[in-house]
Amino acid sequence: MRASEALPMAPTEQRASLKGSLPLGERAIEALLLGCGLVTILTTVGILSVLAFETFAFLREVSPLDLILDLEWTPLFAEKHFGIWPLLSGTLLTSLVAISVALPFGLLAAMFLSELANDRARRILKPALELLAGIPTIVYGYFALVVITPALQSVIPGLAGFNALSPGIVMGIMIIPMIASLSEDALYAVPNSLREGAYALGSSKLPTIFRVVLPSAASGIAAAVILAVSRAIGETMVVAIAAGQQPRLTADPRVPIQTMTTYIVQVSMGDTPTGTIEYRTIFVIGTLLFLITFLMNVGSYRLARRFRRDT
């Protein structure tokens, strides 16, 4: 049943189109089901209004310039600073580490699955890779703190117990399936005629992959990467357990930092009373997080659509 097929009309509806109205029971049920569908719209409306309400309330007391110009984030202390950059840099640092792990592995995996593997291998390896995405993030957090950090500490002297490297690596492992799967779709979508054309010109397998298939799939792969980074940015438990709770502006992955998501967890665990500035800050950061991931998701979708159109 393809989406483009029109739905057949039930006899009651055919009669209704002649007579003018459907039986009440049918209309009521349809309204009920529509209501179910509207719940999703309500969810979006709810998210936007909660974020907007608290953020605007916050901005009535604190100027938006403070958010941008201040380089410190100390909203809970006596001397309050509201610069978003420390939390932003913590999030970006962990996400950068994650993508630098996930991209090579994911892309190579995608190339293997799309170009080199036979059917049987693909049937086994693809679901196996999906396993990485099925492990709950709290378990990954445990791995980062209990296994990966001590292992790294024996190799990197001076690595702090809380740092951006360990959760970044673990998050990278977690998003490999995302990159692999979406990139494989992109590679698969490249028409065979391009490959055959290259073979006809005397190219062998490897140069074909790297010089013809990969560049053609580039925007599809870019869409996958953006989506994966957006996932890493929104990740909470891995960084809450292993990255630390110290907001600071740094590019050093070996020291304790704090991400946007960890900050939200920290404050909401302490049960801050409603209506205070401290309570509002978690929604301000939530708004920032939402905007960033939303823009990235939209960007990824647009890229993917352009890619599908071009192939």
Add this chain to the structure above:
Amino acid sequence: MSLVRKNKRQTERLFWWVSLLAIALPLMLLGWLLVDVLSDAVSRLSWQFITSYPSRKPENAGILPALVGSIYLIALTATIALPIGIGAAIFLEEYGRHSKVAGIIEVNIANLAGVPSIIYGLLGLGVFVRTLGMGRSLIAGAATMALLVLPMIIMVTREALRTVPMSLREACYGLGSTRWQSIWQVVLPSAFPGILTGAILAISRAIGETAPLVVVGALTYVTFVPDGIDAPFTVLPIQIFNWVSRPQHGFVVNSAAAITVLLCTMLMLNGVAIYLRNRLQQRKAS
């Protein structure tokens, strides 16, 4: 074979191995990590661990409130999310296929699937816990989780509905049934295996969710099993979170054991889903 061709073959072989390694290495790492967890957990897993309450002494601490809390939460979440999700999917697939409203709903679902789970926690905190006054209760947590799993339930239900051949619906109409009658009596039962499987998979994902529940407020110290939907509660992932933050080695072992219980539960649920799907599909085929 000429030298050029031999080198090409060698590089191809090398690349084949390297890219295979790219798949194998993360999987081996995951395998090693899981073995690590299990070896730590094995000494601690016992009947006592599952039926005890948290304690300041790691050897006495257990997961009973967390496990029961997780089960209650998931049951409540499913009760809320399944009717709404299936209803929405039926609307999108059977009623409003080309209408504008359906289009808006679809765009919404696609968006919501990409929103970080902690944002749902903020939604739950702002709307359910504070504004609607549910407080830090099981119902607030379940409502939040229901919104979180709704997109996934809608998607899998739509997939299941799509597998029902159009001819079935047309046959019903031919016999004079209304749209809803055909859906309720023929289409839904036919799509049931797929819906069930999808629902169980969505539920099994929800059991491992932590971030939104931390924000909505599962407690640190809970020495009782929740006795009502307005009761405070804790869930397995949050208990793990609490224990992992403690420096004593005994608690690290406890969190490993709790992780094992969590993973086993998810494995069981996935297994049940796959088994049910196979059985029900066999029955349909015969």
Add this chain to the structure above:
Amino acid sequence: MRAHILSAASLLLIALSLACSSNPAAPPPAADEKVEQPAAPSGPAANIAIDGSSTVYPITEAVAEEFQKGKDVRVTIGVSGTGGGFKKFCKGEVVIAGASRPIKPTEVELCKAANIEYIELPVAYDGLAVAIHPSNTFAATMTVAELKKIWEPEAQGKIMKWNQVRADWPDKEIHLFGAGVDSGTYDYFTLAINGKEHASRGDFTSSEDDNMLVQGVSNDALAVGFFGYAYYSSNATKLKAVAVDDGNPANGEGGITPSAETVANGTYQPLSRPIFIYVSKAAASRPEVAGFIEYYLTKGTSLVQETGYIPLPPKAYELALARFKGNKVGSMFAGEGSKVGVTVEDLLARE
């Protein structure tokens, strides 16, 4: 190994059914009564809501665990910090607030505005430990002046390396860990070291969860942190306590390391203090709350030492119990908040 996992997995299903019914077959001591809920009167009657200091938490947790055995009472304990606990207490959301410093004037006002009267009860002595990584040999002793240099507000963004504090310390980054701003530990530390409560730099890892601070310091050779002594002593193999030199020869020459003795006899200064619980007078008339408090101040005192805190002299506990039974409201500190260097027995006896 497989057998364990398979049995655990199948036991889950059985646990499910059992948890929803009556008591499990072989209940271990700590895990029995609470399974059966419907029989117990649910709601506020049998529920004791506690919140507050993470420093007082381990004692209250231990007392609650022992107290609940064989009784139909539910105790919930949150860890929002001393300040957070008082906010809830003065709103009536909890009936007992744990505090690692006396109640402040603003909080007195808050409670007065809500018509909530409190009974202040000291429960133990606590030292604030300044901890470093065991491999750190250079910072074994620190003066109060040096601590102030590290933690004062002016240090924010400026004092980032060890050798900026003392010239012969290494030219490496300092990683700072400390109690969260809602905690009495933070209030007391800033008062004692920086001279002004709540005044400190803001760029350190600050957390209400002392366990996280212990983790942070014990895993980082360049770290230094402050938290409750009990969290140091229960992790003593992973940490090293700094000997604090307050420059006052009257209570001990040179640097004094925190220990049960030095905190009790007042030589570990200025970082020793009493910790409290505050009980709402209205709730004190409830039998289960009264029973809990009496247990706390009698049998519970043995748990003080077990959890790593320093017990008050027995006479002090008797005076505290008398204070509770006599429903004596108000603070011994005249609502002025923390004072550095007090002995609790004197204050109790004075009242």
